[in-house]
Amino acid sequence: MTECLHQEALDEMVMEAKKFTKYGNVADYIPALGDADPDTLSIAVYRGYEDCYSAGCIHEKFTLQSISKVLTLALALMDRGEDYVFSRVGMEPTGDPFNSIVKLESNRPSKPLNPMINAGALAVTDMIIGESTGEKLGRLLSLVHEMTNNTDLGYCERVAKSEFETAYLNRSLCYFMKQHDVIKSDIEELLDLYTKQCAIQLDCHDLAKLGYVIANEGKNPVTERQVIPLHITRILKTFMVTCGMYNSSGEFAIKVGIPAKSGVSGGIMGAVPHGIGIGIYGPALDERGNSVAGMKLLESLSSRWDLSIF
Numbered sequence: 001m002t003e004c005l006h007q008e009a010l011d012e013m014v015m016e017a018k019k020f021t022k023y024g025n026v027a028d029y030i031p032a033l034g035d036a037d038p039d040t041l042s043i044a045v046y047r048g049y050e051d052c053y054s055a056g057c058i059h060e061k062f063t064l065q066s067i068s069k070v071l072t073l074a075l076a077l078m079d080r081g082e083d084y085v086f087s088r089v090g091m092e093p094t095g096d097p098f099n100s101i102v103k104l105e106s107n108r109p110s111k112p113l114n115p116m117i118n119a120g121a122l123a124v125t126d127m128i129i130g131e132s133t134g135e136k137l138g139r140l141l142s143l144v145h146e147m148t149n150n151t152d153l154g155y156c157e158r159v160a161k162s163e164f165e166t167a168y169l170n171r172s173l174c175y176f177m178k179q180h181d182v183i184k185s186d187i188e189e190l191l192d193l194y195t196k197q198c199a200i201q202l203d204c205h206d207l208a209k210l211g212y213v214i215a216n217e218g219k220n221p222v223t224e225r226q227v228i229p230l231h232i233t234r235i236l237k238t239f240m241v242t243c244g245m246y247n248s249s250g251e252f253a254i255k256v257g258i259p260a261k262s263g264v265s266g267g268i269m270g271a272v273p274h275g276i277g278i279g280i281y282g283p284a285l286d287e288r289g290n291s292v293a294g295m296k297l298l299e300s301l302s303s304r305w306d307l308s309i310f
């Protein structure tokens with residue numbers, strides 16, 4: 001880092017980036033997300049044992065949405081190994097919106113292009129081991145608890161239900177993949193699990209801690225436990241760089257250069273290799289589904305503290 005992290009500097013950057021919230025809109029295709037305050041913006045920056053710096057309304061809670069795709073991928077890779085996982089989901093960026101169905105049909109053999117788009121994430125969730133939805137979700141939550149040291153974290157039933165009741169497009173992705181034998185489980189059960197994983201609720205401090213463990217090669221800095229194997233964190237960070245911001249990933253890599261994953265709740269998790277976890281919440285989204293002010297904030301953070309990995 002070219003400059004030490006200062007609280008005043010972080011406050012200033014949040015104030016500046018907040019001006020951009022007016023250029024975005026909250027996601028309302030999941031009705032419960034439509035209640036979010038579009039003007040809010042918060043950030044936490046975590047560096048292991050050191051203090052967690054934060055700015056904005058940092059106690060506001062939000063749901064992981066697509067950020068959960070990184071965690072389910074970690075779990076599926078730990079459960080099934082790389083060969084199996086990547087026989088059912090690809091490794092290439094799509095350049096299409098996160099919920100697009102088009103390449104499922106045009107790609108041969110028919111498998112989703114990567115685990116960060118909805119089709120790929122649904123296929124990954126289908127690979128998590130467990131006897132029931134409850135057991136699979138419990139295993140995912142245990143991973144979240146082990147990464148954050150916060151055993152209070154759970155999912156928001158209201159958001160999960162709201163998505164489950166309106167997930168027509170995700171249902172159609174699932175039916176298409178079931179036809180092609182990419183998805184094995186019962187579709188309603190899979191969507192029940194997927195919508196609950198997306199509804200895992202936390203604040204930006206906990207999000208920064210999740211990012212930190214990925215940045216720190218899978219090791220929890222407090223318990224010193226290797227929560228995720230090193231080689232899997234490399235895979236996660238690579239997908240975060242190539243596909244983490246949907247079809248804005250290329251521009252984001254140039255302007256920010258930090259492995260990151262966004263979700264339609266307005267969350268962004270950043271993992272700066274070897275040392276920094278970042279959690280951002282700013283629910284006003286651009287047309288591609290990324291937090292407008294959150295991306296601006298990451299851009300200034302990265303340039304000010306020289307965080308680009310490139």
Ligand SMILES: NC(=O)CC[C@H](N)C(=O)O
Nearest residue numbers: 065066098118198263264
């Ligand atoms: N981009 C996102 O955050 C999408 C997640 C959301 N739950 C969906 O499947 O539509």
